[in-house]
Amino acid sequence: MLRRSLIATAGALLAAPAIAQPRALRLMLDWTPQGYHAAWFLAAERGHFAKEGLNVTIQRGFGSGDVVTKLAAGAAEIGFGDPGAVVKHNADNPGRAMVNVFQYFDRTLAGVITLAGRGIARPADLRGKRIAAPVGDSGRVLFPVFARANGLAADAVTWITVAPPLREPMLFRGEADAITAFVSGAFFNLRALGAKEADIRMFRFNDFGVDVFGNALLLPAEMAAREPEMVRGFVRATLAGLKDALTDPAAAIAAVQAREPLADIPLETERMRFIMREAVLTPTAAAQGIGHVDPARASAMVAAMAEAFAVANPPSAESFMRMDYLPPAAERMLPAMRA
Structure with missing residues (x-):
């Protein structure tokens, strides 16, 4: 009887549908x-x-x-x-x-960020300025499109290639006039360094001709x-x-x-x-x-x-x-x- 019970149980298990795995x-x-x-x-x-x-x-x-x-x-x-x-x-x-x-x-959160006192009130004012960013930064890659949309030659700026953690400090210390970055990072990083919120100027790409x-x-x-x-x-x-x-x-x-x-x-x-x-x-x-x-x-x-x-x-x-x-x-x- 035990043998028949075990055989029946095994058969029932084999016949049961498999439980789907996540x-x-x-x-x-x-x-x-x-x-x-x-x-x-x-x-x-x-x-x-x-x-x-x-x-x-x-x-x-x-x-x-x-x-x-x-x-x-x-x-x-x-x-x-x-x-x-x-x-x-x-x-x-x-x-x-x-x-x-x-x-x-x-x-997109990408944009060009600067501070008051750098002589940059509009994108065209970036002409002749120094912009710090990593080579692969999305804002830097898209800058030629941004420049064309705002009447600025793509080669009218000087790029300073830096590691991501260095760009906001360089901007804050005056070693760069602007940076390209996600505004969601730059805003808080600059504020943490001591920049006044009212002095942080952000040219969001979507607002300046690069609606991506x-x-x-x-x-x-x-x-x-x-x-x-x-x-x-x-x-x-x-x-x-x-x-x-x-x-x-x-x-x-x-x-x-x-x-x-x-x-x-x-x-x-x-x-x-x-x-x-x-x-x-x-x-x-x-x-x-x-x-x-x-x-x-x-x-x-x-x-x-x-x-x-x-x-x-x-x-x-x-x-x-x-x-x-x-x-x-x-x-x-x-x-x-x-x-």
Whole structure:
């Protein structure tokens, strides 16, 4: 009888359907964990990823442009990076193309930053000035487009090549007249050095003729085509985490600090509010829902990037700026950020 019972049990186990295992994914951020990354930390903590059958490991990045290179090398499956960098990558690597499946930042954070007293009240005043930036900085790469849009010759400035941590100190000490950087970093770094908020002047690219998108969720085109429901689930979980972050900023920053123990809570809270205001909670997002990509604007971005990177055969915007993985617009409307 025991033998028959064991045989019956074994048969029942063999006949039972296999339990689906969560899809393991690696998400690469653009930098170390900061407040604007909280959507993914909360999606992990509050079960939004698990609900979509995903087991997501989140890892730091080393720059929004570098994310594309790391994805192509297989360092992660999904990345939060610069869709502008995809223009050159896809032109050079048509067999390993990347796609943008969720336009998180409606505007780039790149810009030219200076201080009062440097004689720079408008972009044309940069003529003859010294600008400090790393070679690969997105603002420096796009500067020729910015210059042309503002009646300035691209070679009318002198570039000082520096490591990222040195540019704000050089500007503050007067060793450079301006820098290119993400305004979200430069603003807080200059203030920490002692600059008065009223003295910080920021020429945001979107406001001065270079209307390009900011960071987005990127992944290999082949993977997106092979696993469309996985991609849609990842986007839904991201949206859920973002809404949680906006309605509960304290929990959002706590989730960041759990992964970056040295994070300054007041600073990261202020930085998150700054970035949400600058790049996420925009009029476009309010009218069309976050993730909306206007075709004409996307084509203009491709043209700007092709000029900046000297790409002769750029991909079409519609080939990689995708909206078919998004939920309906009504589900992409965001709440105001709670005080």
